[in-house]
Amino acid sequence: MKILVAVKRVIDYNVKVRVKADCSDVDLANVKMALNPFCEIAVEEAIRLKESGQAQEIVVVSIGSKACQEQLRTALALGADRAIQVEAPDNLAPLSIARILKQVAQEESADLILLGKQSIDADNNQTGQMLAALMDRPQATFASEVQVEGGSLRVTREIDGGLQTLSMQLPAVVTTDLRLNEPRYASLPNIMKAKRKPLEVKTPEELGAEVTNGVELLGVEAPAERQAGIRVSSVEELVDKLRNEAKVLA
Amino acid sequence: MSTLILSEHDNQSLKPVTLSLISAAQAIGGEIDLLVAGNNCDAVAEAAAQIGGVRKVILADHAAYAHQLAENVSKLVAELAQGYSHVLAPGTTTGKNILPRVAALLGVNQLSDIISVESADTFKRPIYAGNAIARVKSSDPIKVMTVRGTAFDAADATGGNANIERCTRVHQHTDIEFVGEALASSDRPELTAASTVISGGRGLGNGENFEMLYRLADKLGAAVGASRAAVDAGFVPNDMQVGQTGKMVAPELYIAVGISGAIQHLAGMKDSKVIVAVNKDEEAPIFQIADYSLVGDLFDAVPELEQRV
Structure with missing residues (x-):
């Protein structure tokens, strides 16, 4: 089985996000960037499938400016075999990303395409589903367990009401949820080795993927701030306030 | 249109x-x-x-x-x-x-x-x-x-x-099959629709201690949620998670018990009308957005709250 893992470079999850003074966008100048946490889980899952002998090769792909090669190297250090950077603007919409990924997946004849369920910047939660639709293949989003059974997958998904299990024929698209696995850290020798692993650069034109944008960002604002309220000294006082001040208790 | x-x-x-x-x-x-x-x-x-x-x-x-x-x-x-x-x-x-x-x-x-x-x-x-x-x-x-x-x-x-x-159009993809599901069954209201939500965090210590929240919830007609930390620790199932990647809730009253208030959790509940936080750590970030903050031991506060409401 050959696995394609799509990853995204995003703001580090520990960084406090600030809106630019002119409200045109979020300020990303000089902030720490990292591999999107859900993508990290996708990379880890691919590595585990390879370690257990169920996958033979892991190709990792990212779409964006040259800076995303840093995250591709991270994925290589974790255990991916080779990488592809598709040179494109950093803010492409999920539809364009999915169109590019479809071409890459076909070129690579990937059996399983793993992605994070969402990126923590745009919070779109769309790319995996769109990719599966464009390929007319099954999908398992929000996966918390993935089992390979010959040419098919059995995936447990986290849904609002609990858990759902699906069985699907490969090729298929799986997007990862938080509890699928706990990603490892890259060791120093592996970080050094990753520098020599192959990293290919392609363009959407070479891949024959159409890049469009039907959504315009008009501006970004900070959310309404909630002010801290008051300290209560006892449960008695709390219940009194909830009853008589906030009027949320009968 | x-x-x-x-x-x-x-x-x-x-x-x-x-x-x-x-x-x-x-x-x-x-x-x-x-x-x-x-x-x-x-x-x-x-x-x-x-x-x-x-x-x-x-x-x-x-x-x-x-x-x-x-x-x-x-x-x-x-x-x-x-x-x-x-x-x-x-x-x-x-x-x-x-x-x-x-x-x-x-x-x-x-x-x-x-x-x-x-x-x-x-x-x-x-x-x-x-x-x-x-x-x-x-x-x-x-x-x-x-x-x-x-x-x-x-x-x-x-x-x-x-x-x-x-509409009689049928679309059936042959390569996917539903195997089964394990759905939480509860007599309490649904998290996203409840007018009162009580959520527990890592401070609860284990799954058994959530019983305390269930009892309080039953008295208030509330739903029970949890922070990611409590779900990750295996205290409660994933369908109870409130936050950026869990459920978004905005009840009239949200009671956060033993939840520090990680930004991912706040993203899922900060539109609640009234927020109450109970935590023994007075530096917990949840207190910065709570309307009513009670610094203290939740194992004392929750049973007392149950008695007084």
Whole structure:
């Protein structure tokens, strides 16, 4: 089985996000960037499938400016075999990303395409589903367990009401949820080795993927701030306030 | 202008989030049609037809749609979407699973989790876990969007008498099969629809201690949620998680017990009307957004609270 893992470079999850003074966008100048946490889980899952002998090769792909090669190297250090950077603007919409990924997946004849369920910047939660639709293949989003059974997958998904299990024929698209696995850290020798692993650069034109944008960002604002309220000294006082001040208790 | 709404249901009853989507569609303007795709779901279609302001209900009743498999439902929605200016689905795991496929099949972008309608083509949506709000304008011929239910008031469930139109189109992807599901059953209200929510965090220490919250919840008619830390630690199942990647809630009263207030958790509950926090760590970030803060041991406070309410 050959696995394609799509990853995204995003703001580090520990960084406090600030809106630019002119409200045109979020300020990303000089902030720490990292591999999107859900993508990290996708990379880890691919590595585990390879370690257990169920996958033979892991190709990792990212779409964006040259800076995303840093995250591709991270994925290589974790255990991916080779990488592809598709040179494109950093803010492409999920539809364009999915169109590019479809071409890459076909070129690579990937059996399983793993992605994070969402990126923590745009919070779109769309790319995996769109990719599966464009390929007319099954999908398992929000996966918390993935089992390979010959040419098919059995995936447990986290849904609002609990858990759902699906069985699907490969090729298929799986997007990862938080509890699928706990990603490892890259060791120093592996970080050094990753520098020599192959990293290919392609363009959407070479891949024959159409890049469009039907959504315009008009501006970004900070959310309404909630002010801290008051300290209560006892449960008695709390219940009194909830009853008589906030009027949320009968 | 006209909007097609993918309704949320379990083949037996229509989920309240559908009513919030009606409000979002009314803010957009134009006619509103509801699609009920499922299996043996006549009762759902009948309930949908009662909602005020609905022009018609489209009922697609077939085994292929029984479990809301995205592969099947998305093709149905994409086919029906022709002629509509807007297609909406709730920002639930079902809506998030299906709707991007619809958008891709239609060759248009999707806007996720909109929280405000500025005009028929301009919307607001949270980004970066709600730490920024983006104003976006769509130029796509069909606007395909998921809607955050808690951001819109529920429309009136009655007052309408729409026609139910049967749709016999069946889409069945042969490479996917539903195996089973383990759904939490509870007599308490649903997290996203409850007017009071009590959530527990790592401070509870283990799953057994959640009993304390259940007892309080039963007295208040509340739902019980949890922080990611409590779910990751295995105290409670995933369907109870409130936060950026869990459920979004905005009840009248939110009581956070033993929750420090990681930004991912705050993203899921900070639109609650009144927030109460109980935590022994007076530096806990949750206190910065709570209306009423009680610094103290939750193992004393929760039983006392149960007695006093």
